[in-house]
Structure formats: structure tokens, C-alpha cells
Amino acid sequence: MLARFCSSRTVSTLHALRGNQVSLYGQLQRCLSTQTDGEVRIANILREKFPSASSLKVTDISGGCGAMYEIHIESSEFQGKKTVQQHQLVNQALKEEIQGMHGLRIFTGVPDQ
Numbered sequence: 001m002l003a004r005f006c007s008s009r010t011v012s013t014l015h016a017l018r019g020n021q022v023s024l025y026g027q028l029q030r031c032l033s034t035q036t037d038g039e040v041r042i043a044n045i046l047r048e049k050f051p052s053a054s055s056l057k058v059t060d061i062s063g064g065c066g067a068m069y070e071i072h073i074e075s076s077e078f079q080g081k082k083t084v085q086q087h088q089l090v091n092q093a094l095k096e097e098i099q100g101m102h103g104l105r106i107f108t109g110v111p112d113q
């Protein structure tokens with residue numbers, strides 16, 4: 001039944017944690033929730049910094065603790081910029097939040113016209 005709501009990796013983790021109900025509940029709650037507070041906060045910052053973004057997805061890939069995020073963003077503001085410059089813009093927009101993170105994966109692009 002959990003497989004309908006969670007990835008197979010999460011289901012495997014849940015089964016491995018069967019004896020620890022607190023961890024089990026936290027993992028289950030994370031896979032059923034829509035977004036963490038950190039995901040919402042980072043998405044709001046990026047929407048403010050890149051108002052023409054046509055696509056934005058922020059995912060906490062640390063299991064919900066906020067230590068590592070993956071960001072996918074497409075914006076016309078990246079037009080004519082190299083990938084490293086696009087990533088620098090995202091890093092600069094999140095400079096305060098990055099200080100408390102363990103890692104950050106950034107995927108940027110320009111929307112199809």
C-alpha cells in the first residue's frame with residue numbers, strides 16, 4: 001500500500017526502520033506531504049529574484065531535514081548566459097540559505113520559445 005504514495009527507495013527505508021516508530025512516522029509523513037517549509041521558503045525567494053521564471057521546482061533531497069536541496073528553474077533571465085553564470089545567479093539569490101545547507105544541486109535553463 002505504501003508503494004502507491006512513496007518511491008521504492010522510501011518504502012525500503014520504511015521497512016528497514018520498522019522497529020523505530022518515530023523514524024517510520026517521519027519518513028511516512030515526508031513522502032505524503034506536498035512541500036517542506038524549507039522548500040516553500042526557497043521557492044518564494046527564487047520567485048522573487050526570478051519573476052519571469054516559467055518553471056520552478058525545489059526538492060529537499062535530505063529526507064526532509066533541510067540539509068540538501070535540488071532546484072530546477074527555467075527563466076528567460078538566463079538567456080545568453082553560460083550555465084555557470086546561471087548557477088551563480090541562483091547561488092547569489094540563496095546566499096543566506098546556503099550557509100545552513102550541506103549541499104545544493106542546481107539545474108537551470110531557458111524556456112523554449
